[in-house]
Amino acid sequence: MDKRLEQISKIGIVPVIEIDDAKKAVPLARALAFGGLPAAEVTFRTAAAEESISRISQECPEVLIGAGTVLTCQQVDKALGAGAKFIVTPGFNPDVVRYAISKGALVIPGTSTPGEMEQAMGLGLNVVKFFPAEQSGGAAKLKALAGPYNSLKWLPTGGINTANMNEYLSCGRVLACGGSWMIKQELIQNEDWSGITALCKEAVRAILDFKVVHVGINCKDAAEAEQIASLFSRLFDVPYLPNETAVFAGSLVECIKGPYLGVHGHIAIGTRNVDRAVYQLEKRGMAFDETSRKVDCEGHTTLIYLKEEIGGFALHLVKRQTLVQAL
Known part of the structure; x- marks a missing residue:
C-alpha cells in the first residue's frame, strides 16, 4: 500500500x-x-x-x-x-x-x-x-x-x-x-x-477505546497457577479455563504456569485497532517489542508488547475480539 x-x-x-x-x-x-x-x-x-x-x-x-x-x-x-x-x-x-x-x-x-x-x-x-x-x-x-x-x-x-x-x-x-x-x-x-x-x-x-481486559499473574509453577485461578473463579463466579501455558479465570486474570514477562506479570490492554494504538503510543514516546507482534491473515496487528515494564508489569495491546476468541 x-x-x-x-x-x-x-x-x-x-x-x-x-x-x-x-x-x-x-x-x-x-x-x-x-x-x-x-x-x-x-x-x-x-x-x-x-x-x-x-x-x-x-x-x-x-x-x-x-x-x-x-x-x-x-x-x-x-x-x-x-x-x-x-x-x-x-x-x-x-x-x-x-x-x-x-x-x-x-x-x-x-x-x-x-x-x-x-x-x-x-x-x-x-x-x-x-x-x-x-x-x-x-x-x-x-x-x-x-x-x-x-x-x-x-x-x-x-x-x-x-x-x-x-x-x-x-x-x-x-x-x-x-x-x-x-x-x-x-x-x-x-x-x-x-x-x-x-x-x-x-x-x-x-477510536482506540482502551480497556483493561485482563491481568496476568506470574506463578512459580502449574500447581500455583491452578490454585490462584481456581480461587478467582470461585470468588467471582467466572469460568475456570485452563490451557497449555496458563489458566484463565474468565477474562479477569491469566495465571501463568511459570516465570514470564514482567516482574509481577502483565496487563493486557484491549483496543479496537492495535495498529492505530501503536501509532498513537509511539507518538507519545513508547517503543514496542517487534518480536512479540502477532498479525491476522490480512496483516493487521492483533497483539504486541511494549518494550518497557511499568510498575513491574509488562504491557501488551490486544484487539479485544481476539482475546475473546483465544479464551
Missing part, C-alpha cells in the same frame, strides 16, 4: 477543513497534530484553499496535507503545486481522475454507487471516497459491498462524527473516516486551537 495511505489508515480520521483565512491554516494544522490527527484535507470551497495548503505543506511537514472538493483539472494543478500529498474529489469525474493520475497524484475519487466504484477500479484505483456516507446507506452499505469488492477500500465522509465513526471503522475495508466535527467553524473563527485539539483527542480516544 502507498505510504500515504498507510499513514491515513493508522491515523483513522482525516479532518476535512474549510478555511477562509490562510493565516489560520498553520495554527489549525498544529492543533490537529497536537490532538493526534496529523492529517488534513483542505477543501477547494474557498479562495484561501491553495494558499492554506501551501502554508501547511511548508511549515508543518509532520501533517499529511491533501486537497478536497477538487472539481477541475486546473484545481488538480493548483493543489499539487501548493504541495498537496493527495487529491480527493466529491464525485466521480473520469476526466479529472485520469488527469490527476497522469500527474502522478494519489487521487481518492468520490463514489456512492457500485457502478462508480467499478469505474474507479477500472482506472487502477483501490481506494475511493464514499460520499455522502450517511445519506448513501452508511456503514451497513459498505459492509454489504465488502463481499463483492474485496480488494476495494473506502474513505467514508459525510454525516460522520464521534458517535458513529466506529460503525464505519469496524468494517475492515474502511481505511479511515473523513469529517469536520472536530474543526467547527466557530472554533476556527475564534482561533480556539486548544478547543480543536481537545475535540481531536476525544475522537482519538473513541
